[in-house]
Structure formats: C-alpha cells, structure tokens
Amino acid sequence: MRIGIDVGGTNTDAALMDGMRVVASCKSPTTGDVSSGIVAALKKVLGDSQVEPAQIEAVMIGTTHFTNAVVERRRLLEVAAVRLGLPATRALPPMTDWPDDLADTLGRHRYMVRGGHEFDGREISPLDEAEILRIAGEMKAKGLKSAAITSVFSPVMPGMEERAAEILRNEIPDIALSLSHEIGRVGFLERENASIMNACLAELSKRVIASFRQALRDMNITAPFYISQNDGTLMTPDHVERYPVLTFASGPTNSMRGAALLAGEPDAMVVDIGGTTSDVGMLMQGFPRESAVAVDIGGVRTNFRMPDVLATGLGGGSLVRDDGARIGPDSVGYEITEKALVFGGDTLTTTDIVVAAGLEDIGDRSRVARIPAATIETALTTMHRMIDEAVDRMKTSAEPLPVILVGGGSILISRDLPSASKVIRPENAAVANAIGAAIAQVGGEVDRIFSLEGTSREVVLEGAKREASANAVAAGAAEGTVNIMDIEEVPLAYLPGSATRIRVKAVGDLVIG
Amino acid sequence: MKLDTNDLKDLAVGAAFLGTGGGGDPYVGRLMVQQCLDEGLEVELIDPSEVPDEALVIPTAMMGAPTVLVEKLPSGDEAVASLKRLESHLGQRAFATMPIEIGGINSTIPLVVGARLGLPIVDADGMGRAFPELQMETFGVYGVPGSPMVVSDEDGDQALILAKDNKDMEWLSRGVAIRMGGCAYIAEYSMTGADVKRTAIPNTLTLAMRIGRTLREAKKRHLNPFEALLELLPQTLYHHGRIIFSGKIADMQRETRNGFSMGRARIDGLGEHAGVMEIEIQNENLIARVDGVVKAIVPDLICVMDSETAEPITTENLRYGQRVTVMAVAVPEIMRTPEALAIFGPSCFGLDHPFTPIETMPR
Numbered sequence: 096m097r098i099g100i101d102v103g104g105t106n107t108d109a110a111l112m113d114g115m116r117v118v119a120s121c122k123s124p125t126t127g128d129v130s131s132g133i134v135a136a137l138k139k140v141l142g143d144s145q146v147e148p149a150q151i152e153a154v155m156i157g158t159t160h161f162t163n164a165v166v167e168r169r170r171l172l173e174v175a176a177v178r179l180g181l182p183a184t185r186a187l188p189p190m191t192d193w194p195d196d197l198a199d200t201l202g203r204h205r206y207m208v209r210g211g212h213e214f215d216g217r218e219i220s221p222l223d224e225a226e227i228l229r230i231a232g233e234m235k236a237k238g239l240k241s242a243a244i245t246s247v248f249s250p251v252m253p254g255m256e257e258r259a260a261e262i263l264r265n266e267i268p269d270i271a272l273s274l275s276h277e278i279g280r281v282g283f284l285e286r287e288n289a290s291i292m293n294a295c296l297a298e299l300s301k302r303v304i305a306s307f308r309q310a311l312r313d314m315n316i317t318a319p320f321y322i323s324q325n326d327g328t329l330m331t332p333d334h335v336e337r338y339p340v341l342t343f344a345s346g347p348t349n350s351m352r353g354a355a356l357l358a359g360e361p362d363a364m365v366v367d368i369g370g371t372t373s374d375v376g377m378l379m380q381g382f383p384r385e386s387a388v389a390v391d392i393g394g395v396r397t398n399f400r401m402p403d404v405l406a407t408g409l410g411g412g413s414l415v416r417d418d419g420a421r422i423g424p425d426s427v428g429y430e431i432t433e434k435a436l437v438f439g440g441d442t443l444t445t446t447d448i449v450v451a452a453g454l455e456d457i458g459d460r461s462r463v464a465r466i467p468a469a470t471i472e473t474a475l476t477t478m479h480r481m482i483d484e485a486v487d488r489m490k491t492s493a494e495p496l497p498v499i500l501v502g503g504g505s506i507l508i509s510r511d512l513p514s515a516s517k518v519i520r521p522e523n524a525a526v527a528n529a530i531g532a533a534i535a536q537v538g539g540e541v542d543r544i545f546s547l548e549g550t551s552r553e554v555v556l557e558g559a560k561r562e563a564s565a566n567a568v569a570a571g572a573a574e575g576t577v578n579i580m581d582i583e584e585v586p587l588a589y590l591p592g593s594a595t596r597i598r599v600k601a602v603g604d605l606v607i608g
Numbered sequence: 609m610k611l612d613t614n615d616l617k618d619l620a621v622g623a624a625f626l627g628t629g630g631g632g633d634p635y636v637g638r639l640m641v642q643q644c645l646d647e648g649l650e651v652e653l654i655d656p657s658e659v660p661d662e663a664l665v666i667p668t669a670m671m672g673a674p675t676v677l678v679e680k681l682p683s684g685d686e687a688v689a690s691l692k693r694l695e696s697h698l699g700q701r702a703f704a705t706m707p708i709e710i711g712g713i714n715s716t717i718p719l720v721v722g723a724r725l726g727l728p729i730v731d732a733d734g735m736g737r738a739f740p741e742l743q744m745e746t747f748g749v750y751g752v753p754g755s756p757m758v759v760s761d762e763d764g765d766q767a768l769i770l771a772k773d774n775k776d777m778e779w780l781s782r783g784v785a786i787r788m789g790g791c792a793y794i795a796e797y798s799m800t801g802a803d804v805k806r807t808a809i810p811n812t813l814t815l816a817m818r819i820g821r822t823l824r825e826a827k828k829r830h831l832n833p834f835e836a837l838l839e840l841l842p843q844t845l846y847h848h849g850r851i852i853f854s855g856k857i858a859d860m861q862r863e864t865r866n867g868f869s870m871g872r873a874r875i876d877g878l879g880e881h882a883g884v885m886e887i888e889i890q891n892e893n894l895i896a897r898v899d900g901v902v903k904a905i906v907p908d909l910i911c912v913m914d915s916e917t918a919e920p921i922t923t924e925n926l927r928y929g930q931r932v933t934v935m936a937v938a939v940p941e942i943m944r945t946p947e948a949l950a951i952f953g954p955s956c957f958g959l960d961h962p963f964t965p966i967e968t969m970p971r
C-alpha cells in the first residue's frame with residue numbers, strides 16, 4: 096500500500112491507496128511547521144483504515160508550497176542574479192519582463208559580468224573573476240544568502256558557472272547556489288528565470304523537506320518517500336532540496352490525473368480549487384494537455400514542460416473585499432482556522448461567504464450571521480464568474496465540456512457554470528491531489544554526449560530510448576507501462592565527430608507490492 | 609502610425625507565423641522594442657508611399673542561427689552600430705530603416721534601430737517571410753545590390769563587405785557571422801525610396817499585426833482560429849491558405865551546420881489526416897511531403913501551429929509529442945516570378961521538385 100500526500104497552502108490531504116483503490120482519505124489544515132499537519136493527516140488515514148505503518152511501501156508527496164511562495168511573493172529570499180555573458184546579453188538585463196512586485200521582493204540585485212561561451216565553445220570573454228569577488232563582497236554587505244548563476248551556453252559549457260560558484264562559496268561558505276545548467280536547457284532568459292526562482296526558494300526548500308522527514312519519522316514510517324515534479328514523475332527528497340523549482344506545477348498534474356481517475360472522464364476541464372488559487376486545465380485522454388509554448392509561473396516565463404494550466408487567485412481562504420465585488424488574490428492560506436470569521440478570526444474569506452449563504456456548515460455559523468445578504472450574493476456571483484471565465488479561457492473550442500471540480504475549495508462552486516456541459520463533483524474530490532500524487536509515475540533518464548561517428552542517428556536514438564526505458568524499470572516502473580516522454584538533442588558543434596548531447600526521458604507506473 | 613505594447617504582441621505572433629518556422633522566436637526582439645517604449649522612445653511606421661523617391665533607406669537585421677540568438681542575447685547596440693557605419697561609408701544619413709525579413713525576430717530589429725535613432729520604419733520587407741540566406745531578397749531579385757554591407761557584433765567588431773554580387777555578400781558575411789559567434793547584426797541593401805516602391809513587398813509589418821490580432825480575437829471569441837486566419841488571407845497579397853496536415857510530432861532531427869539550423873520533422877497523422885508528414889528544414893520549413901507526396905513547397909509558406917491554440921511554433925520549439933496543424937499559404941506574386949524563383953525557388957535549396965503554387969496543388 097502507498098500513501099499520497101498533498102501539502103497545499105491551506106490544507107494537507109492524505110490518501111491511502113491499495114493499487115488504484117482509495118482505502119482511506121482525509122483533509123487536515125496545513126500547519127506553519129508543515130510536519131504536524133502531515134502527522135495529523137497520516138494519523139487519521141492510518142487510524143481509519145487500521146493499517147500499520149510497516150505496511151506502507153512508499154509515500155508520495157506533492158506540494159504547491161514552492162509555487163505558492165512565488166505566486167504570493169512570500170517567504171522568498173533576496174537573490175543575487177549573476178549573469179556571465181557581457182558584452183553580449185546587455186540588451187535585456189536579468190528579470191526583464193518580470194512582474195515588478197516579484198522583482199522588488201527579490202531585491203533586484205542584478206549583476207552582469209564578462210564571461211560566457213559562444214555556441215562553438217569559445218569564450219565570449221574570459222570570466223571576470225575580480226568582478227565575481229566584488230559581487231561576493233557586496234552580497235556579504237547586503238546580507239544576501241542565495242545566488243543564481245547563469246552563463247551563456249552553460250548547458251554545453253558549464254565550466255564558468257562552476258568557477259563563479261567556487262569563488263562565491265570561498266567568500267561566503269554557507270551561500271546557496273543555483274547553477275542554471277543544472278536547472279534548464281538552452282534558451283537563456285527562460286533558464287535564467289528558473290534559476291533565479293530556484294535561488295529565492297533555497298531556504299524554504301530546506302525547511303520544507305526537513306519537516307517532511309520529521310513527520311514520517313514521527314509516524315514510524317520507514318518506507319522511502321518521493322516528491323512529485325512538474326512532469327508528473329517522482330524525485331528524491333535530496334534532489335528537491337536543491338531544485339525546489341522543479342516541483343512547480345506538480346500540483347495541477349497531480350490533481351488532474353487524480354480527477355481523471357475519480358470521475359472516469361478522460362476528456363474534461365478540471366478545476367482544482369485550493370485555499371489560495373484555482374488551477375484550471377484540460378484533460379485529454381486522462382492526461383493534462385501540455386503547454387506547447389513557454390509557461391508563465393507567478394508571471395515569469397520559463398521553458399519547463401508542464402501542463403497548460405491557468406491559475407486564478409480564488410481559493411477557500413481568499414479575502415473578500417468591496418462588499419463581495421473583489422476577491423483575492425491574497426489569501427489567509429493555512430491560517431484560515433485562526434483568521435476566518437467562522438473560526439473566530441476577523442478576516443472575511445470566501446469560506447465565510449458559503450457558510451453565511453447556508454451552503455456549508457463549517458466552524459461557528461453565528462459569527463457570519465450579520466453579513467448582509469447583498470454582500471453574500473455579490474461574492475457568490477463574483478466567485479462563479481471568476482471560475483467560469485477561467486474555464487472559458489482554457490477551453491480550446493466553444494463546445495461545452497464536462498467540468499470536474501476537485502480540491503478543498505470546490506465547496507465555493509454550488510451553481511451551474513455557463514461554460515460547462517455538466518459539473519461533476521466526484522467522491523474523494525477534495526483529495527484528488529493526494530490521489531494523483533499516489534499514482535504518480537517514475538521516470539528513467541539518459542542524458543549524455545553520444546558520438547554519431549561510424550553509426551547512424553537512428554541506431555543511437557533507439558539505444559538511448561531502450562536505456563531510458565530500462566532505467567525507468569530499474570527505478571520501479573512496471574515494464575508494460577513505460578513510454579518515452581521526451582527526447583531532446585543538442586548538437587555540440589565544437590566537438591569533432593558529430594557529437595550530440597541526447598536526453599531521453601521514459602516514464603511508467605510504479606510497481607506496488 | 610505609432611506602435612504600442614499590444615501592437616508589438618500581435619506583431620510577434622504574426623511574424624512567427626510568417627517566419628514559416630524560422631527567423632527565430634520574435635519574443636526576444638519584442639522585449640527589446642518594449643524596452644524602447646518603456647524608455648519613452650517612439651516606434652513609428654510609415655507606408656512605402658510616404659517615402660520620397662530620392663530618400664535613402666537603410667534596412668537592418670540580425671543574421672545567423674536562431675538557436676544561437678535565444679541563448680546569446682544581443683547587447684542591443686549592434687544593429688544601430690551597423691547602420692551608423694554604413695551611413696558614414698555612404699556619406700549620407702538614412703531617412704528611414706526597414707526590415708529585410710518580416711518572418712521572426714527580423715521584424716523587430718529595425719523597430720529597435722528606428723526607436724533608438726529616431727527614424728521611421730518602412731512598412732515593407734524584402735522576403736515576405738523568412739529565408740536562410742541574404743541574397744534571397746526581392747530587393748536583389750529586382751536589381752538592388754546588397755552591399756556595401758556592415759556586420760557588427762556585441763564587442764565592437766565590425767566588417768564592411770563590398771561584394772561583387774549578393775550571393776558573394778551572403779557567403780562572405782556568413783563566415784564573419786560564424787566568427788562573431790553564430791549570430792551578428794547587419795545593415796545592407798541601402799536603396800532609394802523609388803527602389804523601395806519598386807522592389808519591396810508592401811505592408812508586411814501591418815500584415816503581421818493583422819494576423820496576430822486575428823488569432824487573438826478568434827481565441828477570445830472561441831471562434832476557430834484556423835478558420836479566422838483562412839478568411840483573412842484572401843483580403844491580403846497572401847491570397848490563398850489551406851490546412852495540409854494535422855498530427856503529432858513523432859521525431860525531430862536537428863543539427864547546426866555551416867551556421868544554419870538544419871533538420872527534419874516527422875509528424876504522425878491524427879483524425880482525418882492519415883499517413884506521415886515529413887518537413888525538411890533549413891532554418892525555415894522548405895518542403896512538406898505526406899507519404900512522399902509533396903503538399904507544399906518553398907517559397908509558399910509552410911506554418912506549423914499548435915493544434916489547440918493555433919500558436920505558430922518555430923522550428924527550435926518543435927518537440928516530440930506536440931499536437932500540430934500545418935497550414936500552407938500562397939506568397940505574393942512578386943515572389944513567384946521566374947526571376948524570384950531563380951533566387952529563392954526550390955532549386956536554390958537543393959530540392960529537385962518544381963515550384964507548384966499551393967492553390968494549384970492537389971489536396
């Protein structure tokens with residue numbers, strides 16, 4: 096048996112699964128320390144099902160913690176964005192085309208330094224090591240603890256990023272470093288953006304992973320645990336600690352795959368309403384439709400391969416203002432059980448509205464009895480309009496499709512939506528994320544330089560695909576379920592003998608039991 | 609006509625479409641123009657008819673591999689430096705600049721130059737799409753010499769090229785661009801207003817904006833964006849368009865050879881489109897065959913678009929597994945004359961299939 100856990104901004108959900116069957120599930124508030132919320136959820140599912148911790152074979156955790164931190168511009172470190180490439184790249188400095196408030200939060204510490212490589216491996220300029228030293232001094236003076244280093248053509252020539260990292264680490268031993276060649280591929284701005292976002296999460300990732308470990312230790316669960324990443328496959332905790340940015344958009348993938356399983360509708364729109372945001376995406380044959388173009392996260396362009404999802408600022412903890420006419424995008428998040436009116440707080444949230452409307456019975460109803468009827472109606476209309484607009488924007492034709500509502504905040508939607516052929520609220524919908532995490536797939540990868548000398552590209556590719564599939568099986572994928580998910584080739588013109596960097600990713604379902 | 613932020617977004621989409629897979633993702637170019645607007649500079653388009661016959665127009669552009677450009681971003685001064693250097697060589701100031709290529713990022717480079725130098729940009733170009741080589745210009749086809757030409761990089765290096773013909777200009781400057789890192793910025797085909805009116809493909813900047821706007825508005829109103837585009841085209845010089853295939857990318861081969869992005873895309877048919885499409889690429893999509901039968905051929909446009917969103921996808925962004933729809937579009941007649949086909953027809957790309965206009969191609 097395995098447990099899927101989803102740690103959202105507001106709730107921590109758990110689902111105990113036996114194969115594709117949900118044995119027990121629960122929802123419990125996310126806590127400030129993260130781990131006590133996980134412990135509470137685990138206690139509940141294990142208690143309800145009478146399953147012993149020793150029977151758990153694997154734990155899969157999906158978390159929107161890192162995405163939320165960026166979307167809400169909270170708990171982020173200020174980052175030194177160090178770019179190696181002058182005099183090239185000067186036209187568009189780091190954080191160009193970023194939302195102002197996010198760039199402000201990260202402190203706009205932008206450094207452009209001489210360095211970088213040409214496509215053929217020559218240097219654009221030698222690395223300006225004196226300037227890196229000067230930046231280290233400035234970082235110390237400003238108290239900056241994290242740096243993102245992006246060098247031109249580093250996916251083929253990583254040396255300068257590594258050298259700059261070495262200099263910074265010598266000067267600031269406890270510095271957190273995000274090197275772009277370990278995070279993204281060719282495509283400078285998108286890779287730099289992802290690296291800067293990774294860097295601003297450096298402290299949060301350590302804290303979050305430590306609390307995951309603590310929670311499982313407290314529960315005496317010794318099974319391995321994994322964390323799901325944006326493409327729906329699983330990563331080890333050590334990897335996530337260093338590359339939290341790779342978890343971005345894993346929430347939507349999990350909730351959409353969970354929703355497809357629960358609703359039995361392979362082609363539909365999925366609306367996952369959490370505590371802070373609603374994510375809207377489209378299911379095609381049971382899998383999320385992927386974005387063909389660059390994806391924005393928190394308003395920043397990246398080139399991750401991700402489901403095409405529109406996030407809108409409506410959740411169960413969203414703040415209600417202007418007599419219901421304005422909702423979100425800020426949310427009380429996991430503090431809902433202290434701050435929402437029905438829980439004795441002083442903040443009017445969307446959850447208070449549905450309780451006041453008599454649609455749900457949560458907390459203390461008497462505390463919302465004096466909200467004017469007009470405010471309740473306006474707020475309900477606003478919420479439905481926000482969701483309907485988001486569904487409408489994500490649909491690719493005017494034809495109405497079934498809408499599957501999942502997530503804890505799905506209580507906000509009680510009426511029909513003009514954009515939907517029908518609205519489905521499947522059983523266990525509130526924990527679709529956790530179910531999706533539990534059925535996440537495992538991947539196998541091949542990423543290295545192949546020579547095409549004396550062979551053909553087809554032969555080399557076939558070999559790489561077979562190797563990636565074998566790696567997926569070795570990582571625990573069931574043999575018959577393995578598919579090739581991604582193939583990428585970067586020709587290395589500077590090396591003799593038609594050398595090419597080939598990256599192949601294969602994925603399959605995890606074998607259980 | 610002064611451009612604003614929305615015009616730039618529409619232009620970027622339309623230019624990606626007209627780029628027929630090449631020319632580079634206009635995103636980087638759009639940000640550079642946006643930077644100019646943010647600084648309070650103006651981007652002003654003028655119609656070819658507004659250029660006095662004797663006025664000097666100096667077109668500006670980027671040359672090289674788009675796969676290099678998305679990684680090695682420019683310093684921003686390169687193309688301006690090329691134009692200034694060509695002015696001093698000619699001993700005459702430019703009245704305006706102009707694109708040599710409407711497809712891809714080269715639709716935006718002259719906008720940066722115009723904004724930085726306070727020059728208007730002529731609403732026309734010399735390719736009507738994207739092409740991989742610099743002699744492939746209607747300017748040259750109808751007698752305007754490409755050189756003198758100036759090539760600049762981000763580091764202050766400049767080359768002035770005086771070539772005996774446009775093909776040699778391409779050959780020599782390509783070598784310089786590779787030495788400059790695979791991507792360089794140029795000023796060339798300086799000409800009079802009279803030559804602009806005689807040799808340029810008119811109103812392609814505004815056409816790109818119309819294409820972008822049509823796709824954006826169709827999506828907003830949930831109309832089929834492909835149909836909306838097919839309705840727009842007959843109102844333009846690009847008078848015929850049709851969908852030639854729809855499917856899933858099954859294989860992408862690419863390599864950088866002699867400064868070009870070469871490749872081959874294989875698309876497995878889905879739905880009503882049976883069989884396998886193969887598209888040959890030299891920076892741009894050159895020829896599309898289904899099970900060996902030619903369905904569209906250069907210089908007509910072969911545009912690969914996301915099947916769901918109708919977003920044009922440039923060659924470097926094509927990935928295994930994407931669902932795509934392929935549209936072919938007729939180019940203006942000025943690009944289909946025997947003189948034009950001798951410069952950028954199929955035989956110029958080593959293809960042995962004769963040019964067949966898309967509107968006469970069997971479905």
